[in-house]
């Protein structure tokens with residue numbers, strides 16, 4: 082049987098180059114070899130405050146971006162998490178076998194609790210149990226993610242093993258797949274932190290839908306390190322991050338880019354980088370605009386039905402095993 086991949090994104094804003102190269106770009110190559118299940122995890126998005134109208138729009142835009150980026154809806158299952166109720170139900174069952182101490186170790190929880198001091202809700206804390214349910218419902222073998230999600234996939238493995246030990250072989254124990262090169266793009270305004278959709282300033286990220294003028298502005302404002310050389314080095318996280326983005330959007334090697342800018346300054350480099358990003362994003366934005374609303378509804382309905390069939394079967398097996 083074909084091995085399965087499951088991966089997802091939260092509709093917490095428009096996805097950025099970090100989400101794209103850290104996760105989505107890997108989905109595109111993996112879809113050839115694996116059976117793909119790709120979700121828009123709208124229940125996860127509720128862990129931070131959401132405006133209903135904005136959330137509705139973000140959900141549809143994210144689904145459109147999956148298609149515009151090149152995910153094949155015939156081959157893959159593309160669906161909204163909240164439309165397959167089994168996710169929430171399995172999440173509860175898994176929450177009941179997950180020690181609080183495991184959840185307390187999660188760095189994303191600690192970071193987000195700091196960032197959203199006024200709304201440290203229980204969902205933010207139990208989020209990894211819902212993510213474990215997302216993955217385990219589909220007998221997933223591989224979970225392609227960026228580095229920030231590695232700890233959550235490891236917890237899903239721990240939960241799967243625990244359930245299997247308690248009730249007998251039920252869940253496939255999944256593995257995270259992380260592309261080392263693109264695992265963690267950094268914020269443009271703060272290279273100490275990762276690029277993030279819900280960063281306080283929009284100058285932190287380049288979203289896939291940003292228009293040319295804004296891209297030029299954001300790149301021009303991007304933080305740089307001391308020194309003037311355009312050289313990749315672990316001691317210079319800001320310029321290294323920009324060089325990595327240049328490499329990803331242009332396909333040129335880091336060495337080639339360093340050579341191209343050997344006797345030039347940050348100004349020239351940033352100008353060229355902005356144009357390369359614009360060239361990369363324009364065709365994707367055009368495909369996005371061309372997606373028809375009815376076509377999108379059909380893809381999501383079809384995805385829902387296919388996901389539901391698999392999820393119902395797995396949840397029934399789980400409920401039988403635990404005595405429900």
Ligand code: AQP
Pocket residue numbers: 089090091092093099100101102103104225226227228229230263264265266267275276277278279280
């Ligand atoms: N900066 C990043 N570099 C590489 N990969 C990244 N990912 C996120 N940020 C980077 C990967 O993108 C996928 C989808 O992420 P998500 O929507 O689940 O949310 P997240 O991981 O919490 O990412 P954000 O952008 O920081 O969103 P918010 O601000 O809503 O929390 C995942 O595979 C993730 O690893």
